[in-house]
Amino acid sequence: MSELRELYQEVILDHGKSPRNFGKPPAVTGESHGHNPLCGDTITIYVDVANDVVTDIGFEGRGCAISMASASMMTEMLRGKSRDEVEAMFAEFHALVASTEPACEAGFETPDLDKLIVLAGVREFPMRVKCATLPWHTMKAALEGESEEITTE
């Protein structure tokens, strides 16, 4: 498979075109804005947290296929997860897309994260890694109640 096909796999194109959990959930305990000043992409992540568990999550914004797919897949994955689990997934996801190590041959500690391996293609496109990680950084800020805008720079 060419690197381009690796990057733009069907599942990514599908999430990019029809993002899941797009919109503001009915109840929101935290939200954060993310911004990539290089391309002008913006994202807002909304979370509803009860007893340290993400009971609901959604997002709004506009961006490239990679950032929209990453946000969409992330929101699907995080509903029902505890803060600690989210923290662990964040670290694993970051290693998946930004590390130079072979992509998780040993598998993930978090089983669900397997679904995100399609985003590993972004490793071959250093200029695009931030597109994949912006939603995650923004989500983390929403969970931690940070009011400052998250930027990729």
Add this chain to the structure above:
Amino acid sequence: MNTAPAQRLDNSAATAPFDAERVRADFPILSRTVHDKPLTFLDSGASAQKPRQVIDAISRCYEAEYANIHRGVYELSAKATEAYEGARARVQRFVNARSPNEIVFTKGTTEAINLVATSWGGAFLGEGDEVVLSMLEHHANIVPWQLLRERTGIVLKVVPTDENGAFLLDAYEALVGPRTKLVALTHVSNVLGTVVPVAEVVRIARANGAKVLVDGAQGIVHQPVDVQALDVDFYCFSGHKLYGPSGIGVLYGKEALLAAMPPYQGGGDMIERVTFERTTFAPPPARFEAGTPPIAGTVGLHAAIDYVASFDPAAVAAHEHDLLAYATERLSALNSVRLYGTAPGKAAIVSFTMDDVHPHDIGTILDRAGVAVRVGHHCAQPLMDHFDIAGTVRASFGLYNTRADVDRLIDGLDEVREIFG
């Protein structure tokens, strides 16, 4: 100092008919590959590639004639000073300024605009004074005025644009009034290629007693500029878009205006006499050139101007017009493509979006085909907001581009279509 006949010789010598293939041979980088594909460089609007003549001139400077300028009593310093001031004289002839003292070297267009905003604006503009900009501006001709607004309370007025991205002269005329002290406009839109009718702009500004600054970063590249004929007060441009090095640019300013302006930065080279009690400043242009300038950069700029001036401007214009027409025709034939910027008489820059595919994704796919374009907001976010888009794909053409480059762009877009379905 060169005399008038030399000036005509320098700027209008049509030594050979325009031959893009021959031009390409002057640019070493164009023979390299990117991702195993021949390089198709369509981003000259961001920064142009450099011909051998410029690269060699810079090498020669460092190999044979380099030292710090001014005040050195030794041979090398004298040579470097001569080269530096020679470059200034070359710029003067290139834009037809009255005197080399009207040519200030800066880091680039951005610094030139900041210099005027800080020095001239700080000294001569006050609360309620109006500065007229347009929707077409690059951030470099917006933000310096906003910073000045914070310091002085000036008022910014913005000339709107229409759906074609045209400059609306009537709307401009309606905005200019007795409170207008400065009109600061781009010559050519870096996103759309729209050419602003500077002569008319100046006429209307003059009728209202306003000064005119032109951001010529793109303008200087796409047509010969005669600052006296245009009668502008300030004209700013960069070396690197003109096939010269980055880090060197030019502020042209009318001598009387420059003479009345306070220093922009303090340091060596810009003074007459320094004591701890009081310092007196050198006259322009030295007053605005604090510190050691990019000496080799001016040598490279000189070579770049010689290079550009070696072509017949009419032949270059015809070449660029052909590329623009061909690119417009081929892009318009794609149903998925929407072009932005269709004002008549525009320069060779095309901006477009493609259905719901984000410009960033298009840029990545084109890159793998060896095609270098710029994607995003192009430092013109207000213009993006006007069109209600996050960004565009922009292909900008230079001397060395050919119809084959347009064909490779179109092939790349076919691949985008294939991947995104």
